[in-house]
Amino acid sequence: MKKDIILxxxxxxxxxxxxxxxxxxxxxxxxxxxxxxxHGMSQRGGDVQSNLRISDKPIYxxxxxxxxxxxxxxxxxxxxxxxxxxLKKDGYLITNTVPFKNIPNYxxxxxxxxxxxxxxxxxxxxxxxxxxxxxxxRSSNVxxxxxxxxxxxFAIEELEGGIKxxxxxxxxxxxxxxxxxxxxxxEFAKEKIK
Amino acid sequence: xxxxxxxxxxxIAQGAIDGGISGFYAYPGTPSTxxxxxxxxxxxxxxxxxxxKWSTNEKTAMESAIGMSYTGKRAMVQMKHVGMxxxxxxxxxxxxxGVNGGLIVVAADDPSMHSSQNEQDSxxxxxxxxxxxxxxxxxxxxxxxxxxxxxxxxxxxxPVVLRITTRLAHSRAGVSLGDKKEQLKxxxxxDPRQFVLLPAIxxxxxxxxxxxxxxxxxxxxxxxxxKYIDGNNKKIGxxxxxxxxxxxxxxxxxxxxxxxxxxxxYPIPENHIQKLRQECESILVLEDGYPFVEKQLRGFFxxxxxxxxxxxxxxxxxxxxxxxxxxxxxxxxxxxxVDIPEVVKMRPPSLCQGCGHRDVYxxxxxxxxxxxxGRVFADIGCYTLxxxxxxNAINSCVDMGASITMAVGAADAGLVPAVAVIGDSTxxxxxxxxxxxxxxxxxPILVLISDNFTTGMTGGQDSAAKDRIVDICKxxxxxxxxxxxxxxLRKHHxxxxxxxxxxxxxxxxxxxxxxxxxxxxxxxxxKKMGKNK
Numbered sequence: 001m002k003k004d005i006i007l008x009x010x011x012x013x014x015x016x017x018x019x020x021x022x023x024x025x026x027x028x029x030x031x032x033x034x035x036x037x038x039h040g041m042s043q044r045g046g047d048v049q050s051n052l053r054i055s056d057k058p059i060y061x062x063x064x065x066x067x068x069x070x071x072x073x074x075x076x077x078x079x080x081x082x083x084x085x086x087l088k089k090d091g092y093l094i095t096n097t098v099p100f101k102n103i104p105n106y107x108x109x110x111x112x113x114x115x116x117x118x119x120x121x122x123x124x125x126x127x128x129x130x131x132x133x134x135x136x137x138r139s140s141n142v143x144x145x146x147x148x149x150x151x152x153x154f155a156i157e158e159l160e161g162g163i164k165x166x167x168x169x170x171x172x173x174x175x176x177x178x179x180x181x182x183x184x185x186x187e188f189a190k191e192k193i194k
Numbered sequence: 195x196x197x198x199x200x201x202x203x204x205x206i207a208q209g210a211i212d213g214g215i216s217g218f219y220a221y222p223g224t225p226s227t228x229x230x231x232x233x234x235x236x237x238x239x240x241x242x243x244x245x246x247k248w249s250t251n252e253k254t255a256m257e258s259a260i261g262m263s264y265t266g267k268r269a270m271v272q273m274k275h276v277g278m279x280x281x282x283x284x285x286x287x288x289x290x291x292g293v294n295g296g297l298i299v300v301a302a303d304d305p306s307m308h309s310s311q312n313e314q315d316s317x318x319x320x321x322x323x324x325x326x327x328x329x330x331x332x333x334x335x336x337x338x339x340x341x342x343x344x345x346x347x348x349x350x351x352x353p354v355v356l357r358i359t360t361r362l363a364h365s366r367a368g369v370s371l372g373d374k375k376e377q378l379k380x381x382x383x384x385d386p387r388q389f390v391l392l393p394a395i396x397x398x399x400x401x402x403x404x405x406x407x408x409x410x411x412x413x414x415x416x417x418x419x420x421k422y423i424d425g426n427n428k429k430i431g432x433x434x435x436x437x438x439x440x441x442x443x444x445x446x447x448x449x450x451x452x453x454x455x456x457x458x459x460y461p462i463p464e465n466h467i468q469k470l471r472q473e474c475e476s477i478l479v480l481e482d483g484y485p486f487v488e489k490q491l492r493g494f495f496x497x498x499x500x501x502x503x504x505x506x507x508x509x510x511x512x513x514x515x516x517x518x519x520x521x522x523x524x525x526x527x528x529x530x531x532v533d534i535p536e537v538v539k540m541r542p543p544s545l546c547q548g549c550g551h552r553d554v555y556x557x558x559x560x561x562x563x564x565x566x567x568g569r570v571f572a573d574i575g576c577y578t579l580x581x582x583x584x585x586n587a588i589n590s591c592v593d594m595g596a597s598i599t600m601a602v603g604a605a606d607a608g609l610v611p612a613v614a615v616i617g618d619s620t621x622x623x624x625x626x627x628x629x630x631x632x633x634x635x636x637x638p639i640l641v642l643i644s645d646n647f648t649t650g651m652t653g654g655q656d657s658a659a660k661d662r663i664v665d666i667c668k669x670x671x672x673x674x675x676x677x678x679x680x681x682x683l684r685k686h687h688x689x690x691x692x693x694x695x696x697x698x699x700x701x702x703x704x705x706x707x708x709x710x711x712x713x714x715x716x717x718x719x720x721k722k723m724g725k726n727k
Contacts (some may be wrong), residue, residue, distance in 0.1 A: 010541065023366065027199055036365040037201075038225030038307030040652070044576065051365075060364040061444035062437065065517040067530040081538045087531040102544060104583070107537045115535040187543035 001031070003056040003153050004064045006083045007113050009075035010100045011043035017166075019050050021145060021178075025162030026054045033079050036062040047079055054153075058152045059188050073148045076100045077124070077140050084119075094148040094189070096127040096140065099144045123147045123189050130184050139181035143144055146185020150193060157185055197308045203228035204324035205333045205369045206272075206300060209340030214375035216267035216295070219243035220256035221623060224309035225363035226302035230612035231655075242377065248649075250658045251594070251623040256284040256299070261472040263288075263297040263353075266381035268344045271301040275316050277642060280532035280594065280624070282319070284670030285353070289323040290399050291389045292351040295342025300356045300473035302363050305482050305514035309360075309651075310575070310590065313512065320355035320460060324403055326410050328353045328419065328458040329436035335369040335419065335458060343373065345393055345645035350410055352403065357483045361514060362437050363376055386531035415465045419458035422466040423474055427451040430502075430524070431474030433467065434474055435487055441520040460488055471499055476521060479503035482515050542582055550710035551577040553690070554644045555587040558613070561694040572580030573597035573625070576650045576712075588615060595624025601639040602632050607683055611698050614641045618659035626666060632703050633671040641698050643667075644682070646712040654715045665707050676704035681711065 002076035005022070019035055026033045051064045061062040064083050069091040074080030087093065095116065099109055116124055125147055131140035140162070149156055150175040160179050167174045195293040199278050200208065207229045210218065220230040233239045233246040240572070245262075249255035250272040262269035273281060278301050285299060301316030308658075320327035326346055339356055347354045384512075387395055402512040414420060433451070434442045435457040442450060453473055455466040468476060477499055488503035502508035508523045509515065519529050545552050563569070572578055572588035573596060580587040589601055597614035604612040616625050621643055632639060649655040659666070667677050676697060680690045697704035 011543065023199060027197075027368070033199065033367065034365060034367045035199075036361060038308070039228070041365050043653075044543040044546060044579065045541075047541040058448070059367075059518050060448065062361050062367075062440065063516045065444065065521070065528060067429040067528055069531070077320050078538055078539075081535050084534055085531045089529070089531070091531070096717075103539060103541055107539060111537045115537050 001153050002057070003053070003071075004069045005052040005054070006064060006069045006072045006086055007050040007052060008072060008079040008083055009048060009076050010079060010102070011045050012050045013075045013085045013100065015048060015050055018073060018141055019052050019147045020161060020166050021142070021161070021162040022054070022152065024050060024165040025158045028161050028165065029158060031056055032059050034062050037152065047082060048143070049083060049152050066091045069105045071151050073150060075127070075144055075146060077116060078107065081112070081115055082168075091121045093122040094143050094144060094151070095124050097124050098126060123192050125185065125188050127185065130188065131181055132179070133182050134184060136177050139178055142181040143185040147189040148181040149182070149186045156182065197370050199366050200333055200337070200369045201228055201364060201366050202330070202333050202336045202362035203298045203364070204232045205337040206340040206356065206358070207232035207236070208369070209337040209372065210270045210298065211236065211244065212371060212374045213341035213344050214268050214377050215244060215270055215344070216377045216643060217262045217269045218272065219249050219259045219269065221249050221251050221255055221277060222649050222650055222655045223277050223455065223599070224278070225304060225360040226272045226274050226300060227652045228352065228363070228616055229300060239352050246363065247654055248658070252281040253284055254709060256288070256394055258295060260284060260288050260291070264293045264383065265291045265295065266296075267295040267378050269295060270298045270300060270316045270340070274300070274310065275301055275303040275314050275465070276310060276312065276593070278316050285319065285392060286323050288353050289325050289403060290391055290396055292390070292399060292403070293347050293353055294381070294383045295360055295594070296347040297353040298340065298343040298347060298356050299353050300358065302485055302638060303359045303360055305355060313483065315486055316355060316357045317483065317486045321486075323353070325352040325355060326350065326413065327357055329357045329458050329460070330362060331437050331439045331458055333362070333365070333369050336362060337369050337371070339419070339554065341375075341480040346413070350406055352406065352410075352412070352475070357436070359437065359514065361482070364631040367470070371570050378535065382673060405580065409466065411461050411639060414459050414461050414463045417459040417463065418464060420463040422469055423454045423456065425450055425451070425452040428453065428474045429476065431470040431477050433457060433470065433477060434489060435481040437522070438482055438515050441517045442480060444517045445521050445526055457487065462490060467491070476500040476502060478508065478521060480509070480515060504622035541543070543579060543581050544582065545714050549576070550646055550708060550713070551580065551644050552614070553684060553687065554642065554708045555580045555585045557682070557687060557690045558615070558642065558692055559585065559587050561698055562613070562692055563605040565698070568612045569604065569611065570615060571597045571600040571604065573614070573616040573620045575620050577644050579643040580615070594620055595628055598628035598632060598641055600638075601641070602628065602635065602637045604637050605637045610638045610701075612639045613698070614639060616641065616643055618645040618647065618663055619657040621663065622657070622659040622666070626670065629667065629668070629672070629705070630670045635677070636702045639703060640694070640699050641703070642694070643705065643707045645709045648715050650712045650714065654718065661708050667707070672703060672705050676702065678704070679705075679707045679709055682708045683712055717725050
């Protein structure tokens, strides 16, 4: 088992929460893991990414080789496209469709959706609306993770375990909320790839 | 045994704790900050009474660490690469004094300048000081080196440089922990004058340091961190330093066909390199940062074996390495994904919504409309982002504290008024001495201290300046009539604008302190309060 995942978003959007849930699930399964993060200046509203690598064999590089990522998981649509040179030809792109506009020249939404639509394998979902319907818009990043679940090589119960390890100390309510969000994203993706 | 998931920085902190450290010393700086932050959150550190408070700057951190080493206890000082410049005087002389308790200097380099103003390579500092350098290739080695580095330091009577780069500092991997060593007790140096660098003593100490070089070289040759790994294809021999070893192995799934020398302890292991030269037709040097090893292998005349690296174009001259760059140097063909669509725009970092620095620049920009542009000298911190649109408000960012003294120099040349913009933490780091200079000269400059009560850019660490700025300025002799404060909020805009305009018009030194808490620390403490309810 080997998965190379690029997580993408804008500083402050919470991609490291997604990384931490996958990471905890991988550690619970005794897998090897490397996860390169961006700290520092770019966290101030700039583009950020994290290279997350999981394998049952030792991993060498902290960085993923271009053309070798199994998937891109993004919480922002334009950011999902920034890392396409890293994605395998048959890799999956999973992205939230709600733009985060903090630059004056942000492109038209339709142009971005058209570029995403050109890709052979993609799941694009309005994670914020889904999270809002569940009662907590802040769990939208976990909805996106849910949508990536069919491609991650983990059973959904294993990711639930990751959520419990990560949020357990912060109370059952938060754990429940995030598990609901995970399932909502998962159901959306299953429907899409039918 | 269960592995723990650690950032490289965290592995270093835990390694130092397990190695019997008594004091961590640092000023925040990306990518080194998380070492101290880990120590500050560690229950073990609190129980053992290990010092882990932030220092005012890298020089004071380095000196405090030397002081702890003097007592016979083990100390570590951590800084970003440019912090080495600030600490350089103390650092280089600590190689001459030698150590008593083990002393590790962590230098976190930032190739590709993710969060820095240059990509200087700290291995040169280690070489300059004639001390061993450790460069881990992964998080496990980072842990081991931080733990064992104290003994290396004590054995050779020198500080040891632990050089890491951003990629290792900020990447997580599983780390297995080993046994724990006790802290050492106070035991002052046998020679009471060891640390007195009067010329006569310094000359004697320096000779000792030079004599020690043979043993330091031998330790590199014998080091278990350095390895000769044989391969069948002798067309190329690869020297892989630090994490570049991983990029090499990534390309061959761990089975490199070429002989490899893995370098993680310096000076360069002569034995392995000699063997590589004898066995191979050419040498490829992989190293993150400057061509430090490559230059040494080439020498001045460069007439020996063919050497490939950053100097002959086999690898780019700047920027951090990655698996693709290494593949290219080895003629490995990699099929990349599709290009980035044109619709994707750059998204540079920006000041947070609601940040006080925004209001400061909004007022300053209007106040300066009456003058020719190009007179604002800024400094290092979040407010450096004022260089970008929509503000375009500043004309310099050079080194910590440079804003005030550059404004003094520009005013000396006749650029009046000149403006300095500096944050609270940067002011206490290196701005105070410059301000004293401005006081003595009564320079016609406006110093705008944008005080957000924290060290913001690195994530909101305690600022040594908190609640002290105005008193410090008074103490340094700033005329109280031209020492003004304001609150940078939109509703005070007109009032703030008037204050700045008045002080710009004054033909002497004025200091305006803009006081409002960082929006990020406000949000964080609100969250905490919510949780405690």
